[in-house]
Amino acid sequence: MTDFFKDIPAIRYEGPDTENEFAFRHYNPDEVVMGKTLKDHLRFACAYWHSFAWPGGDPFGGQTFERPWFGDTMELAKLKADVAFDMFERLGVPYFCFHDADVRPEGDTFAESTKNLEEITDYFAEKMDATGVKLLWGTANLFSHRRFMAGAATNPDPEVFAYSAATIKSCMDATRKLGGENYVLWGGREGYETLLNTDMARERAQAGRMLQMVVDYKHKTGFAGTILIEPKPQEPTKHQYDYDVATVYGFLKDFGLEGEVKVNIEQGHAILAGHSFEHELALARALGIFGSIDMNRNDYQSGWDTDQFPNNVPEMALAYYEVLRAGGFDTGGTNFDAKLRRQSLDPADLILAHVGGMDACAAGLKAAAAMLEDGKLEAAREARYAGWSEGLGQKLLTSDLAEISDLVIAKGINPQPRSGRQERLENLVNKYL
Amino acid sequence: MTDFFKDIPAIRYEGPDTENEFAFRHYNPDEVVMGKTLKDHLRFACAYWHSFAWPGGDPFGGQTFERPWFGDTMELAKLKADVAFDMFERLGVPYFCFHDADVRPEGDTFAESTKNLEEITDYFAEKMDATGVKLLWGTANLFSHRRFMAGAATNPDPEVFAYSAATIKSCMDATRKLGGENYVLWGGREGYETLLNTDMARERAQAGRMLQMVVDYKHKTGFAGTILIEPKPQEPTKHQYDYDVATVYGFLKDFGLEGEVKVNIEQGHAILAGHSFEHELALARALGIFGSIDMNRNDYQSGWDTDQFPNNVPEMALAYYEVLRAGGFDTGGTNFDAKLRRQSLDPADLILAHVGGMDACAAGLKAAAAMLEDGKLEAAREARYAGWSEGLGQKLLTSDLAEISDLVIAKGINPQPRSGRQERLENLVNKYL
Amino acid sequence: MTDFFKDIPAIRYEGPDTENEFAFRHYNPDEVVMGKTLKDHLRFACAYWHSFAWPGGDPFGGQTFERPWFGDTMELAKLKADVAFDMFERLGVPYFCFHDADVRPEGDTFAESTKNLEEITDYFAEKMDATGVKLLWGTANLFSHRRFMAGAATNPDPEVFAYSAATIKSCMDATRKLGGENYVLWGGREGYETLLNTDMARERAQAGRMLQMVVDYKHKTGFAGTILIEPKPQEPTKHQYDYDVATVYGFLKDFGLEGEVKVNIEQGHAILAGHSFEHELALARALGIFGSIDMNRNDYQSGWDTDQFPNNVPEMALAYYEVLRAGGFDTGGTNFDAKLRRQSLDPADLILAHVGGMDACAAGLKAAAAMLEDGKLEAAREARYAGWSEGLGQKLLTSDLAEISDLVIAKGINPQPRSGRQERLENLVNKYL
Amino acid sequence: MTDFFKDIPAIRYEGPDTENEFAFRHYNPDEVVMGKTLKDHLRFACAYWHSFAWPGGDPFGGQTFERPWFGDTMELAKLKADVAFDMFERLGVPYFCFHDADVRPEGDTFAESTKNLEEITDYFAEKMDATGVKLLWGTANLFSHRRFMAGAATNPDPEVFAYSAATIKSCMDATRKLGGENYVLWGGREGYETLLNTDMARERAQAGRMLQMVVDYKHKTGFAGTILIEPKPQEPTKHQYDYDVATVYGFLKDFGLEGEVKVNIEQGHAILAGHSFEHELALARALGIFGSIDMNRNDYQSGWDTDQFPNNVPEMALAYYEVLRAGGFDTGGTNFDAKLRRQSLDPADLILAHVGGMDACAAGLKAAAAMLEDGKLEAAREARYAGWSEGLGQKLLTSDLAEISDLVIAKGINPQPRSGRQERLENLVNKYL
Ligand SMILES: [Co+2]
Ligand SMILES: [Co+2]
Ligand SMILES: [Co+2]
Ligand SMILES: [Co+2]
Ligand SMILES: [Co+2]
Ligand SMILES: [Co+2]
Ligand SMILES: [Co+2]
Ligand SMILES: [Co+2]
Incomplete structure (x- = not known):
């Protein structure tokens, strides 16, 4: 273990009455509910990007976090991995998730970026072996670099489409190598800034073609995981093609992929699309495309994606109620796509934000299970x-x-x-x- | 003609410089643009409900309009028709649109309501003959009466489904009889107030079944018009199943009806769904389901459907640009689904609101046509x-x-x-x- | 007691584990928290308008409720009062609130309306005596009748200003007669639909003058209660002058009334103004103008005032925490400005909505008190x-x-x-x- | 002149029919309207930050612009100034505006930062002399650096308050030295992320004290310009104390500064606060605190501050109508607080965005003047x-x-x-x- 969290103990369940901040009050991983342990119900995952790669900037201010692993070398990438796995273990989360850009320095060429990705994922493999932590899903960051500013699959420039395809392949390869249980596509730049320069029919066709290739590659390589699309209505774009669950469903139907692809639903994205989280979950269940969740919370008074750690148990109970009605997670899980507030500078903040989120999820799931078992609502x-x-x-x-x-x-x-x-x-x- | 508008002249085109409020400044019906008259491009229609049936109430106040035709007798229904056709003629609009509930008193039984509808639409037929005004579309009001409070096609009570089906049949019959060019379905109560009491999969299936029956009935009766769904995200419900164009498309695909049904897109509903009007139009075009438009405007600072008369020409130019790119209207048209502000009490307000809206549409369309003919944007x-x-x-x-x-x-x-x-x-x- | 609630028992506290729907699980009126009973902390009031006067309409549908007391006679007004006080007693709420228009039929003249108000409030006085139920506040409905469509105090027509002033006087008289502890002003029409016809400086001055007269009349008549303004940003108007707490504060300062008038803060109005409820409460406390609360809940996905019964305990804990930090209620209280959903037709729905709301408030207040007593947050x-x-x-x-x-x-x-x-x-x- | 804009001509007025993209179609600086030239009416200013300091990042992506002057040396700061003044001249804008952080590299100490500011503003002085371009306003960036993450004047740490005060002094000194006509305060971090850790009464008092010191320093140094507060409701914070015009007014009244301080109103901030731009302008006029405008446009479908170049002439006509009703600008002006979309990479984009904005403003102002002179609306x-x-x-x-x-x-x-x-x-x- 690194010394980043050095004064922080591993987190154990101590029950609702504990005065210990560094303990779970509701999440007892071994507690059995509806015939399954909480660990197996919730299938928690930490998100590499928010916790280890995000510098704390916002549109009006720069970096607030000063992490010893910030920088662009493979050595620092490994230090980052050491700290990340240290956190996964302290929290007892069974899974993690990552984008390529979170974990490896960008190379001068695509080939070098891929080599870096292979090297760091080999390093991950060792750590996964050593700790038992598994990969819930991998994904490609096709939105941060300026080359993607006008889209990845939907870019007017076929070179960007090609670069994106190659990047997805490298990330699918890495995910398969690490035994990832899903592969996620979030189209942060698959949309438009202005209709005036956009050919929607064409861009939609390009997106469909890319998705078809992803599905084909999954089958060709024997990847056993689920392909997931993560809907979001807008931000960073003015309009994103994967607006919400209903929109993704229409898109999948159009390309005949509704049996191949499911959705990864994020609370904050549901809110931005004008829906409740439970609505999106219930709809995905009704349409047969429920896959996994990105658990976080959106500020109802903010018009952008705040990606906060969740804390409102009644809301989470309604969400997990829909998860349970859908039969619970299959390959999916509860990924904390949540970031610290940029003022939460301390290592303890990072641990405790997850502790609070995990506890809230556990409390929500237990209430949901009781509600379902009782049967009165149904x-x-x-x-x-x-x-x-x-x-x-x-x-x-x-x-x-x-x-x-x-x-x-x-x-x-x-x-x-x-x-x-x-x-x-x-x-x-x-x-x- | 009635004397409701007695001091108001028929509206003629006088050009941009006229000082006459009661004249068109931009809408010259005979002006030819891109090979077609403005009249044929725009295919204006007045909406019976807002202009003649709405009493001026809002959630915090009751009736403000005092119209001589308000009341529940057939005699008053005919007076209302007289005034309505008087307005259509003064404005020179070629079309109108109506719901059953706008035009006939509700009967004590379904049979009586239908009889009333038949009687008043016979009266319409005479007036249409006499004036040349045509029916753009008919529709059924399946949302105002308390029997529809929990939905029409999607009601938990099969009796309501049956009543709704029978009502739709009567309205399709009336539409066909009057030579209507489209039949519209707006599912104002097809949604939910709370997920807690809602079975979305079942309600969606009921909606699909109803739509299939509508399509079948169209073919069986040889109705030559287009079946149109009008999307709206919410209000009066918390969630409406026909949320937006993308959602409707997924729904149509699911029931195999994407070749049978098109969309009637309303500006205000686009806004409520988090889209621009031109987005919804462009998407419908890209998906091959563009049908008709409900022209109005939503207040960007209000979170509900304000159904105001449109007045922002630059916005309308972008909208008509998409209409023109879609090849213009086929059976569709420009229906003013717009109501006076409830303080606009005077007969002149009703006429002039339409004059302003028609002028703004004409100016927008002409700009759009110039833009398209010039070809620089494309x-x-x-x-x-x-x-x-x-x-x-x-x-x-x-x-x-x-x-x-x-x-x-x-x-x-x-x-x-x-x-x-x-x-x-x-x-x-x-x-x- | 009337027989409207005939199968429904009086509601008693039975503790969290009761299976009895018709019992409190958290609200034990006699439980002492921070040295005061819950009854004295919460000071619950029922709102006459939503529970007894609202017919269940919305912008797209008419009346859903069919109540035996609906109608325009004094006899029905008394029946309504009988049912209302029956409900107050069954719930054990210590207070109620009303507008003039909720409780008496409108007369043909102002004088007749006032006579009706006097008669029904005499009837109230007897019932208050008999039951011990008290008046938290009275207010005037200066927004529903068409005469107020362009504002009350801020109307361009001085006759409306005069009519409004006279109405306020009659309602202040009634409130004083009944020992009301506050008098509330909500300016539902004090705003504008369009800036184009509005002189904001003048309308603001008129509003200030009216408020000064209200304060003067309070002192002149020796009314011991508090004058409260209830902020709301919009709806029914496009813009309401009492937008939020900060806006009201600036207005009070401008007219030198910040020592005379406090605010009645509604959860739903806070949300519509882009704030959290606790924000508005904390700000009012910081500015020294905290008075009372209208407890309800707004749907976060709806852009209008949904006035739902509250049910999210964590949110309510944060709200009551601010109430307790402000020293608790003085003359203020917890008024349920909440209405049944229009599909909730049964008498039991009306009772149980209040039971759920009262329980959620009690649970929230108890959590808030524990948090404050523990002192860690402070x-x-x-x-x-x-x-x-x-x-x-x-x-x-x-x-x-x-x-x-x-x-x-x-x-x-x-x-x-x-x-x-x-x-x-x-x-x-x-x-x- | 630098060679950044080397293929771009100086922009001249050529009238509405010109086919030249690099010409004004509506802004003829010498055209006289209501007795004043358009140049004197509009008092255009360019914003240094958006045009020259912003790298094109957004919450999901990094730098897109690659400008030769990006970097942290004084030499590059001067190159930036050269290009900036080159643009001001090509556009013929009479004014510019800046924050300290836009124009000078941050030093290792406050003293060094100040020295850098003095050096670059001396350089500005020369260029202003040479070109005739003047300073509309200066301001301090108290939000980007991590030291301000929890506020500047309202920070819990008095060291930050002190650092902010010193920074403001240095920026006021620079503004005075350059003959700036106003000094602006935008409190981007003067608000909170969570009420839980915030003492609003205290923070409000700190803000009031800082503002009083600013006013005192203005008088002490004989600065002849106007002190302006720029309201914004939120973003980057969850809540900003200077929410909107009404909120700022209450704040000024509280500290007795309503005669000393005016407002700089931004279109995008008005929208985010739930108002129209013209509302905020009309209110400021009614309250006697109208000062200046930040002209831009907010996307109505985005929930954050998009700071786009304005292009909707009808909206701008309503805005300038309020400016004209307020007597036009005194020390204020039209500052383009607008940034290129991050995909608009070319030098020509930067020039043409301003050309389009200036033309739209000119067209809006001319329409507004005609409307006011005609007198029918008033x-x-x-x-x-x-x-x-x-x-x-x-x-x-x-x-x-x-x-x-x-x-x-x-x-x-x-x-x-x-x-x-x-x-x-x-x-x-x-x-x-
Ligand atoms: Co996510
Ligand atoms: Co997110
Ligand atoms: Co419509
Ligand atoms: Co509408
Ligand atoms: Co209220
Ligand atoms: Co309300
Ligand atoms: Co600004
Ligand atoms: Co801005």
Whole structure:
């Protein structure tokens, strides 16, 4: 272990009443809920980028973090890895996630960047072996470098498309090598700044072609993981093609990939798209494309992606309720796509932000499980639609407009509203919290 | 003609310099642009609901308008029709649009409501004959009455589904009878207030089934018009299933109806969904589902649908530019889904709001046409993607990830960013305004 | 008691584990926290308007509620009062609030409206005597009737100003008669729809003059209650002059009334203004104008005032924490300015919505009290500013720019950032929940 | 002149029909409108920061611009100045604006930073002399460096307050030396990230004290310019104390500085605060604190400050209408606080973005002047309030609530609503565009 976290103990579960800041109050990894340990339910992952690569800048200010591993050498990249794995172990998280740009210095050429990636991922492999920490997913950073400023797959310049394709291949290779359970695509620059210079039909076709190649490469190489798209409506672009779950679904249908690709849903992106997190989760479940989550929180008063550590347990209970209704995670998991506030300078801040987030997730999941096991909410939902299992409901499934019209007139159908009972259901949810 | 507008002249084109408020300054219906008259390009329609049925209420206040035709008798319904057609003629609009609930009193039974609808639409038929005014589209109001409070097609109660189906049939019949060129579905209550009591997968399936029946009925009855869905993200519901163009597209694909149904895009709904109007238009064009527009304007500082008369010509130029790029309207048109502010009490306000809106549309369309005919904007757009027509671009279309990666390494591809020229293009647009 | 709630028992505290929906799980009115009972801390009030006068309409649909007391007679007004006081008693709320328009039929003349108000408030007085329920505040509805469509105090027509002044007087008289502890002004129409027809300086002066008259009348009549302004940024208007707490403060300062008038802060209005509820509370406290709260919740994905019953305990804990830091309520209290969803048709929904809200408030307040008594959060806050009590901090209070500049240069001051510890503080807060 | 813009001509007025991109179509500096040249009306200024110091980064990507002057030496600072003044001259803008951090390299100590500032501003002085370009305003960058991460005047650490005070002094000195006509304070970090660690009352007092010292120093040094506060609601912080014009006014009143300090209003900040630009301008005028404008545009679909070059002439006409109603600029002017999109890499983009913005401002101002000279809009506004000049209106000014109530009853006052004529006024505005 490095000495970055030197005064900070490994984090253990001590129960709700502990006064120890450096302990879990709700996350007992071995606690069994609905037949599975919390560890296996939640499948926590740390995000390399926010915790180890982000310097603390914002649009009006530069770096606030001063980390000993900041810099552009392979040596510093390894120091960064040492600290990262140290944190993973102290927290007891089973997984991590990374972009290529988070973990290796950019080379002078694509070939050199790839070589750097191979070297650092070999180093990761050793550390993963030693610690048991696994890779939830890998991904390619196709948005930070200026070459991607006008898009990656959707760039007007085919050279950028080619460079992006090559980069994705290198990241898929690295992910496969490390036994990653998913591969993620977030199209941060796949969108536009102004419609005036944009050919949407063409860019959409390019995006479809790239996705098809990714799926083909997965099969060709025998990568067993899931391909995931992470929707976001905008920021950094004015408009992003993977706006939200519904938009991604239409895109997948268009290219016949709805059976090949699932979604990685982020709370903050749901909010930016005008949805609740649970909406996006429920919709993905309804459409059969639920994959994984990027757990964080967005400030409701901010119009940009704040990527904060989550802390509102009632909201998280509703989110995990949808995860559990979807059958829980398969290859997916709970990735903390969350960053410290830029004023949170101390190593302890980094550890404790994760501790708080993990505890909130655990508390949310336990409430969700109790709610689901109790069954009252689902019973109420089903009762509301009961009429569809009966005579008229069944008949409607085989009638046409004219027949139904005849029926309405003949029977003098005059539907009477029934209470939606929203507040009673909200009270019921609060009972489990 | 009635005497409601008695001091108001028929509106004629007098050119930009007229001091006459009751004249068009930009809309000369006979002016030819890109080979078509403005009348044929714009295909203006007035909306019955906002102009003749809305009493001026808002969530914190009741009726402000006192119209002689307000009330629930067929006699008043005919008076309303008289005034409406009087307005259509004075304005010279070629089309109108209506919901059943705008035009006939609700009956005690569905049968009686239908009878009322038939009677009033017979009355319309006479007036249409007499005036030459045509029906752009008809639609069913499946959202105002309390029976629809939990949805129409997506209601948990099959009786409401049946009642809705019968209502749609009656409105499609009326539309066909009147030679309507489209039939519109806006799902104002097809969404949810709370996920807690909602089965999204089931409701989505119900919506799909209803749409299939509508399409079947269209074909069965030989209705020659276009079926249009009007997207809106929310309000009155917390979430509406037809959120935006991309969402509707995914829905259509799911039910195999993307060749049967197009979209009616409203400016205000685009704004509420986090998009510009031109975005939604351009996307619908790219997806092949562009149909018609509900022209209005949303206040950018309000979080609800303000349905104001449009007045910002530069914005409208961008919108009509997309309409023209899509080939112009086929069966669609420019429906003013716009209402007076509730303080605009005078008959003259109603006329002049339309005059201002029509003028702004005409000015926008003329600017758009000039821009398109000049070709500079399109030339700039095409130039940006020129690389895709050449060697590398073409090669990429038949390569896979691994081959592209080899190519990038072999050729040392290192893409150099090129200016997106956004401000220059914005300046170019302003040149036509 | 009436039979509207006939199958519903009086609500009693049964503790967190009760399975009885019709019981409090957290609100034990007699429980003592920080030396005061929960009843005295929370000072709950029911809002007459949402619970008894609102028909369930929204901008796209009409009445959903069918209440036996709906109608325009004094007899029905008394039936409404009977049901209202029945609910107050069953819930055990100590207070209620009302507008004139909620409780009496509008008369043909102002005089008749006032007579009706006097009659119904005499009836209230008897019921208050009999039940012990008290009046938290009264207010005038100066926004629903069409006469107020262009403002009340700020109307361009002096007749409306006069009518509004007379109405306020009648409502202040009623409030005083009933021993009301506050009088509230919410300026729902005091704003504008368009700047184009608005003289803001003049309208602001009119508003100031009206407020001065209200304060004068309070003193003249010996009304012992507090005058409260309720800020809201917009809706129904495009812009409301009492935008938020900071805006109201500037307005009060301008008219020299900051010592006479306080604010009634509503959660939903804070959200619409781009603030958190706790922000508005903390600011009012910092400015010395904290008065009372309208407890409800706004949907974060809706752009209008949803006035929902509150249910997120962590958010409410932060709100009550600010209330407690402000010394708790003096004449103020917790008014549920919350309405049922329009689909919640049943009498039980009305009772249970309040039960859930009261429980959530109680849970929030108890967490807030524990947090404040524990003192860790306040200790952390104070420690952050400790430097201001020491040498340099003190010196800065008596120096000018030039002296401070000399000091910085002389001492080579080069400030070193310190962690803001946001996530640690968020974890700390979660400990009390 | 440098060779950065080497192929770009000086920009001249060529009229609306020119095909030359590098010419003004509307801005003829010598054109006289309402007795003043456009140059004197508009008082254009370029912003050093966006055009010369910003590297093109955003939250998801780094530098896109590669400018020969990027770097940290005085030599490069002078090259930057050479290019900047070259641009000012080519554009014919009479003014510029700057922060200390835009123009000089940061030193190792405050003293060295100040020395660098003095040296570069001496260099500016020479160039100003040579070119006739003047300084509209100077300001201090108290937000980019990590030392300011928790605020400048409002920092919990008094050392930061001291450092900020010294920095402001150095920037005021530089501004005075260069004959700057205003000094601006934008409190980008004067706010909070989380209420949990914030003492708002204390921070507000610190801000007030700093502002008082600034005003004192202005008077002590005989600086003849205006002190301006630039409101913004949030970003980079979660909440900024100078939220909007109304908030700043309350703050000024609290510290007795409303006669000493005015506001610099930015379009983008108005939008972020939930207001239109013209609202903020009209309010500042009504409160007597209108000073200057930061002209740019915010994307209505983005929730952050996009600082784009303005291009919507109708919106700008409404803004300049308020400027003209306020008597035009005194010491203030039109500063382009606007930045190129990060994809606009070319020198020509920088020039043409300004050309487009200047043209749009000129067109807007000319429309506004025509509208004001024509007088119809003001006549309509005044007519709406005419009743206040007559009997009842005058009487109300000297009555109290009880007297007015008597009057309403005695006269049977029953106000009749009058049309607000919004759409007619909107049509009227469009006539001038
Ligand atoms: Co993410
Ligand atoms: Co994010
Ligand atoms: Co519409
Ligand atoms: Co609309
Ligand atoms: Co309220
Ligand atoms: Co409210
Ligand atoms: Co600015
Ligand atoms: Co800005």
